[in-house]
Amino acid sequence: MDCETPLTQMNTNLLSLHDLSVHFAHGGGQTTVVDRVSLTLGAGEVLGIVGESGSGKSQLLFALMGLLASNGNATGHALFDGQDLLSLPTKALDRVRGASLSMIFQDPMTALNPYKRIGDQLAEGLIHHQGLPRAAALAEASRMLDRVRIPDAPRAARRYPHEFSGGMRQRVMIAMALLVKPKLLLADEPTTALDVTIQAQVLDLMLEIAHETGTAIILVTHDLGVVARICDRVAVLYGGRIMEEGPAETMLSDPRHPYARGLLATTPRLEAAITPRLPTIPGAPRSGGAMLPSCPFAPRCSDKMPACDHMPPLRDIGPERRLACHLEPAP
Numbered sequence: 001m002d003c004e005t006p007l008t009q010m011n012t013n014l015l016s017l018h019d020l021s022v023h024f025a026h027g028g029g030q031t032t033v034v035d036r037v038s039l040t041l042g043a044g045e046v047l048g049i050v051g052e053s054g055s056g057k058s059q060l061l062f063a064l065m066g067l068l069a070s071n072g073n074a075t076g077h078a079l080f081d082g083q084d085l086l087s088l089p090t091k092a093l094d095r096v097r098g099a100s101l102s103m104i105f106q107d108p109m110t111a112l113n114p115y116k117r118i119g120d121q122l123a124e125g126l127i128h129h130q131g132l133p134r135a136a137a138l139a140e141a142s143r144m145l146d147r148v149r150i151p152d153a154p155r156a157a158r159r160y161p162h163e164f165s166g167g168m169r170q171r172v173m174i175a176m177a178l179l180v181k182p183k184l185l186l187a188d189e190p191t192t193a194l195d196v197t198i199q200a201q202v203l204d205l206m207l208e209i210a211h212e213t214g215t216a217i218i219l220v221t222h223d224l225g226v227v228a229r230i231c232d233r234v235a236v237l238y239g240g241r242i243m244e245e246g247p248a249e250t251m252l253s254d255p256r257h258p259y260a261r262g263l264l265a266t267t268p269r270l271e272a273a274i275t276p277r278l279p280t281i282p283g284a285p286r287s288g289g290a291m292l293p294s295c296p297f298a299p300r301c302s303d304k305m306p307a308c309d310h311m312p313p314l315r316d317i318g319p320e321r322r323l324a325c326h327l328e329p330a331p
């Protein structure tokens with residue numbers, strides 16, 4: 001299927017994904033878990049990605065970071081700051097990851113080295129990528145730990161990850177990811193390990209620091225209240241495909257895709273800090289397998305029609321809004 005946005009036009013954005021797919025090899029076969037995702041992100045913009053468990057949200061971010069499992073591979077293009085992340089040699093990708101692209105992982109322990117003091121782990125990026133002397137880098141690290149409200153930051157910097165609670169480790173991850181002032185932060189459910197009462201506070205802190213440094217964010221979240229509060233735009237993923245995408249405010253108040261409508265059935269109040277996880281939609285989520293030409297949501301869709309045997313392209317349906325559904329005729 002052709003992508004609607006020409007590559008040349010997308011070059012003006014900070015990030016332009018063009019038919020990005022993620023495949024996993026297994027037992028002689030192949031599963032596609034992210035399927036021809038195309039989207040763009042401007043400098044400083046905050047894009048939310050929502051979709052139920054297994055829809056491919058994390059794998060999409062891992063593909064951008066070059067961190068897919070050994071049986072995975074990504075195809076398509078991911079133009080970031082003028083370079084295609086998917087075809088960069090490892091050394092060049094390392095430079096990008098340390099300097100202008102960083103990620104907060106769903107599970108902070110996977111990203112922290114258990115044998116290294118927190119301060120040293122934070123300082124590493126500044127030493128290697130910005131050439132800061134060790135003492136200055138450690139001072140910066142300590143300042144950032146203080147900024148994310150880790151008590152007694154200079155002492156905390158000398159501790160090891162296992163000496164922190166899950167919530168504190170998540171704050172350390174946020175500090176680490178933002179310390180290098182990246183152009184783009186990939187945040188995969190960055191507050192799930194935190195107590196519900198402080199999730200909003202930590203997210204606000206993350207956003208505040210990102211705004212100061214002009215950092216754009218792709219935020220994977222299950223929390224529609226968070227999307228309403230902090231995202232400029234939102235993309236809804238189902239079965240590895242973008243079903244709908246648009247400005248957060250209009251998407252939440254007027255979703256068009258039957259899946260997005262089910263997902264966003266209860267529009268979160270904009271002032272709400274935290275809302276419950278996504279509502280349940282009848283039927284089972286699509287499980288991985290060979291890619292079918294049909295819409296992956298069709299088996300669960302109450303508006304299914306014969307045309308759904310062919311997945312429609314994601315096309316413009318209004319100002320900044322895109323939809324992949326036969327229900328809505330082209331304007």
Ligand SMILES: Nc1ncnc2c1ncn2[C@@H]1O[C@H](COP(=O)(O)OP(=O)(O)OP(=O)(O)O)[C@@H](O)[C@H]1O
Binds near residue numbers: 053054056069287
């Ligand atoms: N190494 C692998 N080999 C085969 N399939 C994999 C592999 N890693 C992940 N997958 C599959 O990729 C699909 C997408 O997974 P992903 O982790 O991106 O989901 P997600 O949308 O982030 O879900 P959640 O909300 O639960 O975090 C899942 O079906 C998962 O089982």
Ligand SMILES: [Mg+2]
Binds near residue numbers: 188
């Ligand atoms: Mg995930």
